[in-house]
Amino acid sequence: MIQNIDVLRNYPVHYPMNFSGKLTAKIVMKSDYKRADGTCALYLQVFLNKERKRFPCNISVTENDFDKVKQRIKKSNQLHHDYNLIIEKMLADINKIEVSYRLSNQVLTMDKLEKEYNNPSSRIDFIKFWENEMEQQKLVLKKGTYRQQYSSLTKLKAYKSHLYFHEITNDFLIKIVGHFKSTLQNDQSTISTFLKNFKKYLNIANKKGIITPLQTSEIKIKSFSGNRTFLNKEELQNLTAYYNDAYCLSSHKYILAKFLFSCFTGLRFYDVNNLTEDNFVGDVLVFTAEKTKKMQRITLNRSAMFFANPKYLLNENFTNEYVNRELKEICKFRGINKRVSFHVSRHTFATNFLVSGGRVEHLQKLLGHSNIRETMIYVHIVESITNMQVLKMDEILKL
Structure with missing residues (x-):
């Protein structure tokens, strides 16, 4: 009963x-x-x-x-x-x-x-409304966008199983953001992504005539560059050594092949997952980016070619969530104390490309950025690294 x-x-x-x-x-x-x-x-x-x-x-x-x-x-x-x-x-x-x-x-x-x-309707329960709207947009949204928005919905459902429209107030928003910060220890980037998606579906509800105490105009999302974690030369060598190790778990080998390949190409997770042998023309990679729907051509360096082994790179299409969990375990096992997700491979490529003397306008094309301002974030990272290296000259005189 x-x-x-x-x-x-x-x-x-x-x-x-x-x-x-x-x-x-x-x-x-x-x-x-x-x-x-x-x-x-x-x-x-x-x-x-x-x-x-x-x-x-x-x-x-x-x-x-x-x-x-x-x-x-x-x-x-x-x-x-x-x-x-x-x-x-x-x-x-x-x-x-x-x-x-x-x-x-x-x-x-x-x-x-x-x-x-x-059948408790989406016109009463915002969570049900969000679910129904996502189902309708499933064929329209890009895979990465859909998974991101679904992840935000899952976070909301974990916090509150039902959220009635009249409960959506500023106090509610303050409490849930506080929960993400204090209890879940989420960073600002994760919280901002949730708020962006929450605001999107609340706006859809308001446009359909559903009135809520909190208006979308009251939801302010902080603009920030985010924490661009990247792996340095020593950390890449560390992971490569594990990849080559005879004792490397087979599941880890599949994951590292995709991750390290992206560290030397800058591909997003879904672009790597969608690759087939037809995308490789000699030492050139030709593919259509999932996010931008633009065709890209990237000349593969020797490091990228090393990880382009079809046995590992083109098999076992794990989910992004699973890969991220395993990458954390791999890095922990290898003594890399950074918050590593698959997207870190893209930051790693961009940062090391500039450190190696690459030009920012070329990086923009390689990453498929429509606006160079997105790419300039990596320039600022490299500048901060350079500034820290200058301070090492103090070791000469040890003053």
């Missing part, structure tokens, strides 16, 4: 329940029909704008076990506790629907009430 259900327990003893003047609800027994065991079925009876609808409670008890005044199962029934929880849950669900429509200034009809009750 149902256990640990969150219910509203402060109902008045006498019913029907008056929700808004137009809607009333009560539990009734269909006593004109008795089953073979002498029990009668219970229904949740709702009146809305003089229209009646009965929802089955899927509970049958004898007339003596049902209190018509309190509309609850008497203690004489062995399952009275579980049955009453079901009844209270049903009444609570009706109440939530009515409150949500009223606070959102939406017109509630019996047809809508029935649909919302039998």
Whole structure:
């Protein structure tokens, strides 16, 4: 039976329940029909704008076990506790629907009430709304974008299983951001990505006439360059040594082939995952980028060619999430104390390309950036590295 259900327990003893003047609800027994065991079925009876609808409670008890005044199962029934929880849950669900429509200034009809009750609608629950919208956009969104937005939705669901539109307030946003920072230890980049996706689907809801206390214009997302973690020469040599080691786990070898190949080409995760032998023309890689849909041609250096072994590079298309988890374990095992994800390979390529004397305009083309300002971030990183190296000259005189 149902256990640990969150219910509203402060109902008045006498019913029907008056929700808004137009809607009333009560539990009734269909006593004109008795089953073979002498029990009668219970229904949740709702009146809305003089229209009646009965929802089955899927509970049958004898007339003596049902209190018509309190509309609850008497203690004489062995399952009275579980049955009453079901009844209270049903009444609570009706109440939530009515409150949500009223606070959102939406017109509630019996047809809508029935649909919302039998299948909690996305017009009440923002999480359900987000799920439905993502399903509709699944064929339109790029794979990486879809997975990113779905990841944000998963984070929201982990924090709160249901989020009614009238609950979306500034206080709620402050609390969930605080949860990400303090409890989950998320960095600003991760939080900003969540807020961007949250804001997108809230904006879609508002445009569809769903009113929320918090407006999208009130959600401010900080603009920042982010932490461009990259691997230096020694760390790349460390991972390559493990890749070449006879004791390297086969799953790690597949992952490292893709990761290290990207460290010397700058390819994104989904572009590496989509590669086939047809993309290789001698020492030139030709592919269409998943994100930009632009065709790119990259001349492969010897290091990239070393990891272009079809056995490892072109097989085992793991998910991005799995690869990121395994990369963390690999780096931990190899003593690399950095927060490494697959995207770090792209930062590694860009940074080491400039450190090796590459030109920023060439890097822009290799990375497929439409705006050179995106590429200039790596220039600033290299400049900071150079400045730190200049300070090492102090070791000459040891002043």
